[in-house]
Amino acid sequence: MKFKDYYDVMGLGRDATQDDIRRAYRKLARKFHPDVSKETDAEIRFKEIGEAYAVLKDPEKRSAYDQLGENWHAGDEFRPPPDWDAGFEFRGRGPGDRNASDFSDFFSSLFGEEFRQSGPHRGHAGFQARGEDHHAKVLIDVEDAYHGATRGIVLRTPELDGAGHLTARERTLNVKIPKGVKQGQRIRLSGQGAPGVGNGAAGDLYLEIEFKEHPLYRVDGRDVLLNLPITPWEAALGANVPVPTPDGPVSLTIPANTTSGRKLRLKARGIPGQPPGDLYAITQITVPEASSDAAKALYRKMEQELAYNPRSKLGV
C-alpha cells in the first residue's frame, strides 16, 4: 500500500489553517467535479480530493494523520505503525459525506474500522438501504449504433471482505447495446449497482454511450456527417457517386454546379430510431494535380475559356 500525502493532493502546506483547507477543497472540487470538469482524470482526482478533505477537515483525523509525521512521502510503501491511532477518537463521517467505498485502501487502513463502527446506522437493528448506483461509460463504434452489438464491460467494484477490509473486485458484464443509441444516451441495468444494506435493493448500473472517433463519420445526435471528396467535373456537371455509410455504400446524386461544403442529405440513413437520423455528405471539391503535360494543357484551356474569378466578391 502506498502512502498518500493528503496535503500534497490539496496543494497545501502542513501549516494550513482549517479555513485554508476548506477553501482549497472548494476550489479543487469545482475544478474536478466529474459532472462539470472536462479534465481527463477528473473522476480520480475528485475522489482523491474528497478523501484528503475527509481527513484534513476533521481536526481529530488530521492530528492523527499529522502524527504519522513528515517522514512519509507520497508513493512510499506504507503500513500503519502499531497503535498509531492510540488516544484519538474518530467520530466517523457525517451524513453528507461521499460513500466511503470511494476511498483508497490507504484511507481505510487508517480510518476504516473507526468510521464503520461509529457510522450513523450502527446499532439500528433491521436497518436497510438501497445500494449505490454505479456509472460507467461504454465505448462503441458508429456501426454498433446501426446494427446493435454486445460489449464486455469491466467494472471495479469496491466491497468489504470477511475481515472488513475494502477490496476491489473486478467483474465483467456482457451488455447488449441495442441499435439506435445516441452519443450520451444512457442504458440502465437494474440491480447491477452496489448491493443494498440489510434487505435494501441493489443499486442500478448506468452505462453512458460514447462513440469512438471514426476515420470517416462524425455523429450529431442521430445524424451522421461525412466529408465527401468530389472532382471538379462531378461538382460542375452533376454525377451519381458512391457514398459509404455504416450500413454499406449507397449512390448519391450530386446536382450540377455543386459548391464545396454543401451538405447533401441522405434521408433516414443516419442512426436508426424513431425518427431515424439523416446522413449528411459534405462535399469537398478536390483538384487533381497538374502532374503531366496533358493535365497542364487542360488547366490552361480552362483558364482561357472559362474566364472565372473566384475572388470577385472580395473586390479584387
Added chain:
Amino acid sequence: MKIQILSGMVLDEQTELSLGDLCRACSQHEDWVRELVAEGVLDPIGGDHRQWRFPAEALQRAHIAMRLQRDLDINLPGVALVLDLLEELDQARARLHRIEPG
C-alpha cells in the same frame, strides 16, 4: 460455459418516468423532485404531480443535480444555473467538434 448477456433499458425519447420512478431511481423523497420541478430544473408533462411524466433525460439531470448538491453544496437555483450552462457548453463543444474533429 454459456455467457450471460444483459439487456438494459435504454433511456431514450420513448422512455417516460413517473414521479415515483424518478424518486426510486434517485433514492430521494418526492418533495425533492417537486422542488426541482418548482425551480424549473425538470419539466414534466401533465398537470397534477400524480400525472407527471418525465422524459428520460430528466433522470440524468436529477442525478447531476443530486451530485452537485451533495458534493459542492450548491443550492437549487445554483444547480439549475449549472445545469443550463452545462447544456450550453455541451452543445458548443459538440458544434466545435463537428467543425474541428479531434
